[in-house]
Amino acid sequence: MTPETFLAEKASEAVKAVYGADIAPSALQVQVTRKEFEGDFTLVVFPLLRITRQSPDATGVALGDWLVANCPEVAGYNSVKGFLNLSLSNLYWREALAAVAGDEAYGQLPATGRRVMVEFSSPNTNKPLHLGHIRNNLLGSSVSDLLKAAGDEVVKVTLVNDRGVHICKSMYAWQQRFGGATPESTGKKGDHLVGDCYVEFAKMEKEDPSVMDKVHEMLVKWEEGDPAVRKLWETMNGWVFDGFEQTYKALGISFDRTYYEHDTYLLGKELVQKGLDMGVLVRDPDGSVWCDLTADGLDRKLLLRSDGTSVYITQDLGTAERRFSEFKLDSHIYVVGDEQNYHFQVLKLILKKLGFDWADQIFHLSYGMVELPEGKMKSREGTVVDADDLIEKMYEEAKATSEESGKLEGISDEEKERLYRMIGLGALKYFILKVDPKKKMLFNPKESIDFNGNTGPFIQYTHARICSILRKASERGLVSALNPEVELSPKEVRLVKILGAYPQKVSEAAAALSPALIANYCYDLAKEFNQYYHDTPILKEPDEEVLRMRLELISTLAGVLRRGMKILGIDLPDRM
Numbered sequence: 217m218t219p220e221t222f223l224a225e226k227a228s229e230a231v232k233a234v235y236g237a238d239i240a241p242s243a244l245q246v247q248v249t250r251k252e253f254e255g256d257f258t259l260v261v262f263p264l265l266r267i268t269r270q271s272p273d274a275t276g277v278a279l280g281d282w283l284v285a286n287c288p289e290v291a292g293y294n295s296v297k298g299f300l301n302l303s304l305s306n307l308y309w310r311e312a313l314a315a316v317a318g319d320e321a322y323g324q325l326p327a328t329g330r331r332v333m334v335e336f337s338s339p340n341t342n343k344p345l346h347l348g349h350i351r352n353n354l355l356g357s358s359v360s361d362l363l364k365a366a367g368d369e370v371v372k373v374t375l376v377n378d379r380g381v382h383i384c385k386s387m388y389a390w391q392q393r394f395g396g397a398t399p400e401s402t403g404k405k406g407d408h409l410v411g412d413c414y415v416e417f418a419k420m421e422k423e424d425p426s427v428m429d430k431v432h433e434m435l436v437k438w439e440e441g442d443p444a445v446r447k448l449w450e451t452m453n454g455w456v457f458d459g460f461e462q463t464y465k466a467l468g469i470s471f472d473r474t475y476y477e478h479d480t481y482l483l484g485k486e487l488v489q490k491g492l493d494m495g496v497l498v499r500d501p502d503g504s505v506w507c508d509l510t511a512d513g514l515d516r517k518l519l520l521r522s523d524g525t526s527v528y529i530t531q532d533l534g535t536a537e538r539r540f541s542e543f544k545l546d547s548h549i550y551v552v553g554d555e556q557n558y559h560f561q562v563l564k565l566i567l568k569k570l571g572f573d574w575a576d577q578i579f580h581l582s583y584g585m586v587e588l589p590e591g592k593m594k595s596r597e598g599t600v601v602d603a604d605d606l607i608e609k610m611y612e613e614a615k616a617t618s619e620e621s622g623k624l625e626g627i628s629d630e631e632k633e634r635l636y637r638m639i640g641l642g643a644l645k646y647f648i649l650k651v652d653p654k655k656k657m658l659f660n661p662k663e664s665i666d667f668n669g670n671t672g673p674f675i676q677y678t679h680a681r682i683c684s685i686l687r688k689a690s691e692r693g694l695v696s697a698l699n700p701e702v703e704l705s706p707k708e709v710r711l712v713k714i715l716g717a718y719p720q721k722v723s724e725a726a727a728a729l730s731p732a733l734i735a736n737y738c739y740d741l742a743k744e745f746n747q748y749y750h751d752t753p754i755l756k757e758p759d760e761e762v763l764r765m766r767l768e769l770i771s772t773l774a775g776v777l778r779r780g781m782k783i784l785g786i787d788l789p790d791r792m
Contacts, residue, residue, distance in 0.1 A: 217707050218720060219312070220246040223302060226290070228691055229258050230282045237267045254294055256713075262298045272298035282449045288423055314698050316715050317772040323718045323779050325726075328367040333539060334360045336551035337374040337469070342386040342414045343455040344407035345463050346739035347601040347659060348553065351586045351648050353469050354785065358649055359581065360732040361783045366726030371543060375475040375535060378453050380528070384434040386410050387448055388427065389417035405462065405604065406455025415454075415582040432523075439525055463603050467641070468785050475535060481526045483534025487570060488519050488526075496569045507566050514602030517562050532563055533570075540574045547577050549729070553581040554654075581729050584656035605659070612642035613665045614673070621667060627791060638651070638674050640665070641785045646672030649784050670739045672786055675777065678742040680776040680792035683752055689767050694760075696767035707748045708769060714741050718776055722783075731784055739779040745773055 224241035230241050245260035261275050268275040276295025280302070285291040289308035294301050316322055336356020339345060344355075360372045377383075389411045399406040420427050437445045461759070464470065488505055491497035497519060499505050505520040519530050539545060550560060561579035567575035617634045618624050624632055647664035651657045667673045689696070704712065718737065725733035754770070755764040778788050 217315075219304065219308075219387050219716060222289070222308075222553075223257050223259065226283060226287050227256065227279065229277045230286075231264065231267065231285070234267055234278050234282050236299075239264070239267065247300050253296060253299075254300050254303065256304045257302050259300040260304065261295075261299070269753075272591025274776065276300040279588055283328050306703050306709070309704050310700060310702070312716050313704070313712045313772065314700075315771060316775075316776070317698065317768055322776065323722055324365055324720060325367040325719060327369075330367075330546040331369045331371070331543060331617045332363055332547045332549065333371045333373055333543060334547050334549045334551065335373050335375060336360075337464075337471075338552070339374075339379075339460065340377045340382050340426050341407075341410065341453045342382045343411035344459060345454075347586050347603065347606055349627050350467070350606065350644070351583065351657075352402060352551055352553070353464075353647050354469060354648050355581070355583055355653055357469050358784050359549065359551065359729050361785070362722070362726050362729075362731055362734065363570075365722050365779075365783055367599050368726075371473065371545075372471050373473045373475060374471045375477060375480070376457075377477050377528075379449070379478045379481065380439065381435055382414070383449065383453075384431045384438065385417040386413040387452060388431050388434060389413040389420060390452065391448070393419070400460075405459040406452075406457075407463075408602070408604075409699045410452055435525060436523055441783050463607075466604070467606050468778070477531050479561060480535045480538070481531040483538055484526055484530035484532070485520070485534070487537060488530060491519075491566075491570055494570070496566075507569070508563075508567060509562065512565055513681060514558075514562060514565070517566065526541070529559065529563060529566075532559075532652065533566060536563070536575075537572065537580065540577075545574070547579060549579045551583070553582045554584055556580070557582055578730075581653060583653040584657050585612040586657055601659075606644070609643070609661055610644045610665070611636050613642075613661050614640035614643065617665050617667065617673075624792070631791070635792060638787050638789055639676060642672035642676050642781075642788075644672075644783055645786050646675070649731045650739070652730055652732045670736070672758070675738050675742045675781060676786075677792050678745055679766065679774055679777050679781075679788035680769050680790060681749065682745070685788040686767065686771060686774075688755060689763075692755075694763065694767060697764045698768050699761045700767060702734075702761050702765045704765075705752070707751060707767070711741075711744055711748060711769060711773060714744055715776055716772060718780065734780050734783050738784075741773065741777060741780075745770065 221241070223246045224244045226235060227244050227246070228239055228241045231237055245263065247258055247260070249258045259279070261272050261279070262273055265272065268278070270278070270545070273295050276293075276298070279293055280293035280300055283302065284293060285772045289305050290302055291305035291313070293304045315549070334356055337349065337353050337637040339349060357372070360370045363370050390410075393416050394413060397409065399409055402409055404412075434445055438449060474680070491507070492499060492505065497505055497507050502522040503524070504522040507517045507519060509515060509517060511706060517529065518527055520526055524674065536548065539548060552560070557580065562576070564575045564578050567578070618632075618636065618639065622637065627635070643664040648657070650670060664671060665673060667677055721733060725731060754763070754766050755767060781788055
């Protein structure tokens, strides 16, 4: 139970006792006290005046007097112009700490009964994953885990865009310029080799724009099932899938279901025919099919080309229909960059016109692009930051920073290697996820690896420091425990307050689809602990009961840090 809920219940009892009126706790407004006033939480008195028929201050005083006299968890109050500021007693905070410490599933909210699908990653098979994909993957995975923590049933999916013009570009370039090269013959990951083909095609097109005609011919042959085209397509896609899997594994990304565009694009064609039959869609004289959205303030949207081939939104229509019917979804979240805002606006509108009411349950989690100090990345020019290269760079940065700091003395080489990977990935994930999804961000690898400030390594080091204290205590035969008679210091109360806010933070972050709220909560908790550690000689405490309480407090804190950072996909080391 949160402090707000607890005080609302007690305030409801107070209103009944003082004024003889029944008011539901849920109807009362309790909020954190503003910093300029004394108190922990504030009851808003104004809505009660119709019951009390007294002034705001008189009502506040009457309720405050009753709460202090009848509720040992309330230590004091002050009533200021309709706001009753309440100070909770040490007893309350001790009980709150015991509740958190005793709850192994703390922060896991009750089941909502909602089934939510989250689509993310959804790469094209014409290039390796890059920095932009990393933000997409980390957001999608973290949002999925966040919704699970908030009580939803979550299905994580990806749609591999494994057919279309972009794939045929790489295939054509491979045929013309790569002399039968394979991942084995070149020593390259398959996705990197195919990405080289895509970059090469861009050069070919500059030299001779007519090569696009060849690509469109290849696409038509693919849709007609031409054996040679299909065989090359399967081979090159296989190379890419192997490469993707290695990158996903390195990032800790997984999916419950993988869809492939070559399986779904025909579903969209069926819906296009349905739309033509309904009169929602129109066929132009050249045979192309369109949806006229001008009356809705948009433009005409192409759904089938004149040669009968489908476009990207065509398969999105079919895939959405299949997913909602197959999984009985309450919500479908697409994690896609903000350059696709218009696409999803059109998708929802066409689905509504086709008669699907669940179109309103589609949500586009639109996130800002990741940029580098030198500017935007461009796949066709080969100027992207490759995901594999970045993961390796983060490892090297973590290794260099750790060796320079001297924090890993006495640890085996094998353990050091594991830690370098953990720190490097933690730095990368935290740096990206601490930024609100809607905002563009500038990625700086060296800044992300700092052991001080709002970074993943700072939180990882904080956890390792707590584990070190607990190990030393264990070596002395000390066991953590809570004695209900032991008072908490003001700094300890401050820590318990932050711990107590975690479930509400999970709820807020899930509602906002923003892992950044969890990231920054973990930073605030780690920062508060480090200040406490600086001011409080934990293991030098002469009173053993106080010492045991402090060990329980920091052990509980470490557990909440692990839960929060797990939502971000970040592991916390025991030693560092």
